[in-house]
Amino acid sequence: MSYLETTAKFYAEVAETPQVGLCCVQSSPMQLPGLKVPKEMQDMNYGCGTTVHPAELTGNPTVLYVGVGGGLEALQFAYFTRRPGGTMAIEPVASMREAAMRNLKIAAQENAWFDVSFVEIREGDAFNLPVADASVDVVAQNCLFNIFEPEDLTKALQEVYRVLKPGGRLLMSDPIATRSIPEHLQKDQRLRAMCLSGALTYDEYIERIIGVGFGQVEIRAKRPYRLLDKQTYQLENDLLLESLDSVSFKVAVPPDGACVFTGKTAIYTGTQDYFDDNNGHILQRGIPAAVCDKTAKNLSGSNPDQILITDSTWHYVGGGCC
Known part of the structure; x- marks a missing residue:
């Protein structure tokens, strides 16, 4: 059987x-x-x-x-x-x-x-x-x-x-x-x-x-x-x-990989009013922005001294960016 x-x-x-x-x-x-x-x-x-x-x-x-x-x-x-x-x-x-x-x-x-x-x-x-x-x-x-x-x-x-x-x-x-x-x-x-x-x-x-x-x-x-x-x-x-x-x-997989949201946020900790990664992500200083895991990794890797990535909350209801 x-x-x-x-x-x-x-x-x-x-x-x-x-x-x-x-x-x-x-x-x-x-x-x-x-x-x-x-x-x-x-x-x-x-x-x-x-x-x-x-x-x-x-x-x-x-x-x-x-x-x-x-x-x-x-x-x-x-x-x-x-x-x-x-x-x-x-x-x-x-x-x-x-x-x-x-x-x-x-x-x-x-x-x-x-x-x-x-x-x-x-x-x-x-x-x-x-x-x-x-x-x-x-x-x-x-x-x-x-x-x-x-x-x-x-x-x-x-x-x-x-x-x-x-x-x-x-x-x-x-x-x-x-x-x-x-x-x-x-x-x-x-x-x-x-x-x-x-x-x-x-x-x-x-x-x-x-x-x-x-x-x-x-x-x-x-x-x-x-x-x-x-x-x-x-x-x-x-x-x-x-x-x-x-x-x-059911949306197309982006060229750089799918967007998986697990509740992470990115926070800009620098001295300017905002941070722009020139890739569609603008972070206001001190304000958490919901991001997918792929974007979190990219932001953290390129700007480890200015971007704080919070842990996954494993709870997400939309409204972020990828």
Whole structure:
């Protein structure tokens, strides 16, 4: 049985018998005015962090959610789209599609603004999204792509890139590993299905995103997710997994490399009123300016005595320069 077949079997099981404690179900879902999340959805919140970022959901977008789960984030996206088919959810596991639809019907009873037609659930998978080229504004996935083998991850990202409109956004939340996961854990298909053994390191994960053509990546949050202890998992040392929320934009990769924002700022500390690097970056003295990691490195390397670069906050919501 392949790891994808094992994953499908595993999620068919948890669709029928929700496993409280799997992934991040102990966290409270995002609170939005007038939105009530049914308990059934919360019990099936098999995600990691969140992909629902209101700043990316203005302008009446069309949203494609890959892997419907219990329907929680599909409901949250529908809160912003509020029209028939405004949110589409793709799910290969029949029992999960059925469970999500049951939960959405409960949500319609508990939320006067919501109609089940606002979420269209389609059969399909991440490697063959059943939507046209350049047809959606936002694609989202939560704790799914980390399950894939690296080459399958690239295929899934390429498929996302295909269906996004120019300038469209990929909203993701996945576990990442603070160091490479040992091979014996990577080969454990059930652990992979449980989002515990397929995670890449941060650098590997970002490289895959950029490699398919996303020219700008913004890190919205990075937080501890799970600890693989050395006793249980036969490791020399404990291994920490982190949850990474990101937004990737379908824009061209600049000639000097993609822009990755992790919350760094550049501060001019010289004696003039401002600093101009003659490359599009003007810094006012003493005032932090959000910059991507590439620009931070360039500014620090060329002007180490006049430019202070602050550490990554791993929280960024736009407005900087690259």
